[in-house]
Amino acid sequence: MSYLVFARKWRPQSFAEVVGQRHVTQTLMNALAGDRIAHAYLFAGPRGIGKTSTARILAKALNCEQGVSREPCNSCSSCQDIGQGRHLDVIEVDGASNRGIDEVRELRDNVRFAPYRGRYKVIVIDEVHMLTEQAFNALLKTLEEPPSRVVFILATTEPHKVPLTILSRCQRFMFRRISTAEIKERLSLMAREEGIEVDPCGLQLIAESAEGSLRDAQSLLDQVVSFSGPRASLEDVRTVLGLGDREQVHRGMELLLDGNAGDLLRLVEELYGAGQDLRLYCQNLVERCRELMVDRISGSSFPSLDPLSTGSDALPGKAESLTYPELDRMFQILMQTEMEMRRSPYPRFVLEMALLRIVEGRRLTSLEELWRRLRQMEERLVAGREREWARPAASPTSSGAEVVGQEPSTPSPAPNRERVPTRAMKEEAEGEGGPNWLQDPRWVDFKRLIRREKVSLAPLLEYFSWVSPRGKNLLVRIQGSNSYLLEALEDRNVRRILEGGIRVAFGEELRIQYEFDAQGGERVAIGTEPEPAKPSSPPSPKGSLLEAALEVFEGRVVSE
Structure with missing residues (x-):
């Protein structure tokens, strides 16, 4: 027969x-x-x-x-x-x-x-x-x-x-794909009945390679027996299936994690000279990368193509430093490379360029890191502006010159962030002809609107000591007479945002009129028909703004 x-x-x-x-x-x-x-x-x-x-x-x-x-x-x-x-x-x-x-x-x-x-x-x-x-x-x-x-x-x-x-x-x-365990059990029964000794890891490798097809697994076992005879070792199975050496795959992944481009190119040349299938080698790298990703997400390794591999434990310890975006990028590049190698007449060149792209890409700053740095810069910039607004301008003399021997005036402290309305403040508000909106619950909604519209305007609101409607105007009293604060409030865009917030929070169309507390108890109105108050001298270029800019952007003065 x-x-x-x-x-x-x-x-x-x-x-x-x-x-x-x-x-x-x-x-x-x-x-x-x-x-x-x-x-x-x-x-x-x-x-x-x-x-x-x-x-x-x-x-x-x-x-x-x-x-x-x-x-x-x-x-x-x-x-x-x-x-x-x-x-x-x-x-x-x-x-x-x-x-x-x-x-x-x-x-x-x-x-x-x-x-x-x-x-x-x-x-x-x-x-x-x-x-x-x-x-x-x-x-x-x-x-x-x-x-x-x-x-x-x-x-x-x-x-x-x-x-x-x-x-x-x-x-x-x-009909469903047959599980690897069921295929391996069937192959073990066949080996015993046929009087064949096959390494258990070899049977596992055959079952995994069959991808759920028992007929494919039986054909692979038949091919292994024809190659090795009645006794088949794991290396015999690897040779018949065309799988690369496990140590070579391990070495390639380790070189990728080290970023050693020169040794990677030499490894590809060595594999090419030995006649190994480079596309199959790329598939093994994809499998290792997948094991890392699964282990990073689920905390446990899944079955792999290599029965001797134990998930991420079989990979170098340097993999712990890889982030998920880096692993995903590596996986996508290797997958795309494997597909390109199928139709390219130069599979070796495709693999080499892909490995170099992975190595060089790891040296670039990720988008997540750039976003984190931008957030930090924005926070430091806002903090620098708050410090500048909190520092009142120096009071110049009538001649504009500093008085010799006079002690410099102590800068007024920044207003308390948590304003607690006192009895004296309420009496002052009622005595000047209107309620103080700072104590109105709607003021909290107004501050929230302003912060959402433009976060840098939120610190300015802390300088408002008294807010009350006067006809078609909204009288806003400001503590101190800081020139930078004056310029910021008189900006057309700032005025539009503040008046829009008043309209939404309080439901009234009012024009803001500022009143600054000057020296000697005088109050100077800004934004009304009478001639405006003369603003203070602009800050010196060597002042706090320059210092804040140098601090935020980590710069230095190269010339004056």
Whole structure:
């Protein structure tokens, strides 16, 4: 007898032998036991997970000589003929090669005849999504009202390509990918029965590489045994699968984290000279990067392609310094590189440039760091302005010259941030003809509006000692006579913001009139029809503004 590959030799012959599809096999077994057999089934799912095998088992259960039961006997001539593909009443059609309307018409004419030797005539159409639109239309009527004792089983890997008119006439079963643990357990059973010794890590590696397909795993195991003989080590499995050396991948990731561009280029040259697949090496780097990201987010490592890898523990300790944005950028670059290497005639150059881009990108300042620095600069700038507003201007003499021997006047302290209205303040407000809005609850809303509109104006409000409406004006008394404060309040944009806030918070359209407390107890009105008060001399360029600017921007004076 000619040699049978593992995928055919170990093909399931009963529902109990189907791996990882209990939700399908249990339903079919109950339907057979309860005589609830549908006229059309659709088996959908990835490749190599048992769709066609399940269809054959169902056909054997329907035509078994022992009677319709939950499981076929696999000993009668009918079961054996179906298992070997030579039963006259079980017709298997390849939808990819018999996809035209003529083939479907011939099939439709064939199902009109009664079964030759079994109870049911079973039509299995594999890859049914490959049929043409005309072929589907020809099959539609037959599926809707099939002859008695005819069962259609349609198998496909792409159910979304099957017309809805076909889907609605079938019972649909979605086959799932088989888990790695189930594949490894099945491979271990096969190895024991075949008298083969395979390293357990090698079996794990084969199961992971199969990506949920048991047929692919069986073919890989068959290939490994052909290479190594009855005893297969982990290195034999790696060689057959074409996986790179684990130490080389570890070394490459370590060089990436160190930012050693020269050694990275030499490593790529070494791999290229040794004939290794550079695209596969890039895939391994993607896997390592993914392990770091998963460990950083969830705190635990997930299964990886390498069974000897233990998540982030297998990676260098320098990875702890990587932030999530850096890991995401590295992952995106490696993924894009792997796709570009597929279609590029120079995969080595593509990989080299990608690794250099990752190394140089880590030396650049991230957007998060730039944003943090800008926030700090803004806070320091606002703090510098507050200090300038809190420092009153020096009182000049009538001649503008400093009096020799006179002690400099002590600057008035900044007003208290938490203003507590005293009895004297209330009496003063009532005596001057109106309420003091500073004690009005609406003043809190006004300050909140101003802070939201322009945060730098919020410190100015703390200098207001008394606010009261006077007709169409709003009289605002200011403590001190700071020239910088005067210029800021008289700015047209500032006045517009303040008057707009009064209109929103208090519901009144008023024009602000400022009144400064000058020396000698005099009060100078600003913003009314009488001639305005003369502002104080502008601050010296060597004053506090220059000092604040130098402090915020970390500069220095280069010339005067």
